[in-house]
Amino acid sequence: xxxxxxxxxxxxxxxxxxxxxxxxxxxxxxxxxxxxxxxxxxxxxxxxxxxxxxxxxxxxxxxxxxxxxxxxxxxxxxxxxxxxxxxxxxxxxxxxxxxxxxxxxxxxxxxxxxxxxxxxxxxxxxxxxxxxxxxxxxxxxxxxxxxxxxxxxxxxxxxxxxxxxxxxxxxxxxxxxxxxxxxxxxxxxxxxxxxxxxxxxxxxxxxxxxxxxxxxxxxxxxxxxxxxxxxxxxxxxxxxxxxxxxxxxxxxxxxxxxxxxxxxxxxxxxxxxxxxxxxxxxxxxxxxxxxxxxxxxxxxxxxxxxxxxxxxxxxxxxxxxxxxxxxxxxxxxxxxxxxxxxxxxxxxxxxxxxxxxxxxxxxxxxxxxxxxxxxxxxxxxxxxxxxxxxxxxxxxxxxxxxxxxxxxxxxxxxxxxxxxxxxxxxxxxxxxxxxxxx
Numbered sequence: 001x002x003x004x005x006x007x008x009x010x011x012x013x014x015x016x017x018x019x020x021x022x023x024x025x026x027x028x029x030x031x032x033x034x035x036x037x038x039x040x041x042x043x044x045x046x047x048x049x050x051x052x053x054x055x056x057x058x059x060x061x062x063x064x065x066x067x068x069x070x071x072x073x074x075x076x077x078x079x080x081x082x083x084x085x086x087x088x089x090x091x092x093x094x095x096x097x098x099x100x101x102x103x104x105x106x107x108x109x110x111x112x113x114x115x116x117x118x119x120x121x122x123x124x125x126x127x128x129x130x131x132x133x134x135x136x137x138x139x140x141x142x143x144x145x146x147x148x149x150x151x152x153x154x155x156x157x158x159x160x161x162x163x164x165x166x167x168x169x170x171x172x173x174x175x176x177x178x179x180x181x182x183x184x185x186x187x188x189x190x191x192x193x194x195x196x197x198x199x200x201x202x203x204x205x206x207x208x209x210x211x212x213x214x215x216x217x218x219x220x221x222x223x224x225x226x227x228x229x230x231x232x233x234x235x236x237x238x239x240x241x242x243x244x245x246x247x248x249x250x251x252x253x254x255x256x257x258x259x260x261x262x263x264x265x266x267x268x269x270x271x272x273x274x275x276x277x278x279x280x281x282x283x284x285x286x287x288x289x290x291x292x293x294x295x296x297x298x299x300x301x302x303x304x305x306x307x308x309x310x311x312x313x314x315x316x317x318x319x320x321x322x323x324x325x326x327x328x329x330x331x332x333x334x335x336x337x338x339x340x341x342x343x344x345x346x347x348x349x350x351x352x353x354x355x356x357x358x359x360x361x362x363x364x365x366x367x368x369x370x371x372x373x374x375x376x377x378x379x380x381x382x383x384x385x386x387x388x389x390x391x392x393x394x395x396x397x398x399x400x401x402x403x404x405x406x407x408x409x410x411x412x413x414x415x416x417x418x419x420x421x422x423x424x425x426x427x428x429x430x431x432x433x434x435x436x437x438x
Contacts, residue, residue, distance in 0.1 A: 010135045014146045016195050017132050020087075021150050022157035023188050024124045027094060027181050030161030031117065035059060038174040039110070046173045048105060058110060065118035067390035073122030074383025078376060083127045083134070084196045086379075090123025091189035098182035102175055120185070125386075126379045133370025133378065134201050144367045145300030151363035152292035159285035240372040245385050247425070248365045249392045250418050251322060255354065256393045283348060287355035292363060316425025322357035323419045325350055 039055035041047025050058070077086040097116030100109055132150055136143040169177040366382070373381045 010142065010146070013135050013198050013200065014132070014149060016198060017128060017135075018149050018153040020188060020192060021128050021132075022153040023184060024091075024128060025154045025157035026161040026165075027185050027188070028121050028125075029158040030165035030177070030181055031098070032062075033162045033166055034169045034174060034177055035062070037169070038178075041174070043105070046175065048107070048110065050107065054107075058107075058114065061111075062114045062118060063390065063394075065115055066121055067387045069118040069122035070126060070383035070386040071380070072383070073119060074126050074379040074381070077123065077127055077130070077379040081123075083130045083379065084192070084199060086123050087127035087131065088189050088192050088196075090120045090125075090127065091185045091192065093117070093120030093123065095182050095185040095189070096120075098178050098185065102178050102182065122383065124188075126382050129366055129370065129382060130378050131199050133367070134375075135199070138371055142300050143371060144364060145296045145298075147363040147367040147370075148292045148296030148299060148359075150366075151359065152289050152296065155285050155288045155292070159282075159289070241369065241381060244365055244368050244372070245388060247421060248361065248385070249388055250421065251357075251361050252389050253392045253395075255322070255358070283351040284355045284358075287352055288359050291356065291359045295359070316422045318357045318360035318422075320419060320422035320426070321353060322361070323422060325353040325357065 036055050036059050037047070039048050039050050039058055040052050041049070043049040073086070073090070077083055081089055093116050097113045097120055100116060101113035103109070129147075129150070132146055133143060135146065165177050165181070168180060369382060369385060370378055
């Protein structure tokens with residue numbers, strides 16, 4: 001007798017979590033968009049009046065604090081607060097951090113506010129992803145579509161905040177902009193508290209049903225087989241997580257390298273800051289938002305997609321696409337003799353293809369990690385993943401400061417490694433996925 005778990009209706013919970021995700025990233029990226037300008041702007045003009053070097057050091061401190069806080073809040077979320085209340089605490093902390101910055105125009109207040117905001121961001125970012133993953137049992141492939149929707153929401157919030165909060169700060173002042181973000185964070189805490197009953201924990205529910213033997217005709221052996229097929233344990237889980245994190249780290253390292261090359265080229269050729277912002281923000285958002293949401297609908301609704309879909313092979317294809325894009329970046333910039341229509345078109349195409357690869361790799365990495373990670377430590381693993389990603393990006397960014405385009409040793413090494421990984425993943429994706437157990 002074949003028994004399958006009923007797939008829960010998750011349309012409304014996914015929609016509600018995506019609203020939270022969009023506003024969460026709106027708050028975070030809105031703050032990031034103006035905090036350096038606030039720091040270096042003179043006191044008479046509404047800023048703090050610190051030097052440029054102090055301002056950038058404080059910003060780098062925020063990025064480091066956010067990365068470290070991801071691990072700390074991940075452990076706390078798994079073992080102390082749990083996920084719904086962890087996210088609520090996170091929004092309250094962000095609101096308190098912004099209030100601390102608003103009420104005291106001093107460096108000490110700024111340090112305290114940045115640390116509180118970093119902790120709050122860790123709680124919200126981690127727990128929203130964990131809550132999204134826990135709407136599905138381990139075998140439910142709609143999880144991938146949900147994370148694609150979420151990635152679209154992330155980019156909607158980030159892109160909108162860079163425009164809206166930037167305009168508000170420029171016209172009304174930085175304190176006014178911080179106040180709006182503070183109120184939004186508090187409202188998101190209230191909103192999550194109201195809707196938390198809709199966010200069912202189907203991962204735990206499935207595990208409890210199986211452990212209770214509530215499959216009627218299933219005997220003890222069949223129950224254990226069902227558990228084995230749904231929950232990855234032991235060393236297989238470790239290797240599945242290790243593979244996903246390593247692949248993602250190489251991807252983001254290459255992404256950072258490609259971005260640094262483009263930025264260096266455009267600065268050397270005196271591209272206006274608004275043009276550089278368009279290349280990085282505008283094109284990225286214009287590609288990722290419709291692509292992620294469109295793929296999300298297809299993945300969520302199409303039975304053929306679910307039948308033919310193989311996560312690991314698709315990941316490999318996206319890897320190959322991105323490696324070719326990065327190599328194209330190097331070739332175009334290294335051989336260019338000046339600024340003309342051809343170089344502009346080339347840079348646009350590079351950003352388009354890089355954004356396509358990102359649309360595949362980022363959301364599916366999160367979907368994959370929430371699927372293969374043991375239920376009780378999901379937030380901790382995601383926190384470690386984001387800390388390692390930050391470390392990889394920072395390391396590559398420092399490397400690119402001293403590497404000229406005519407010295408592509410690091411780029412070529414990373415590209416060859418990534419290309420090999422992509423080809424291997426394409427060919428061994430299906431057996432590897434069966435071995436992992438998803």
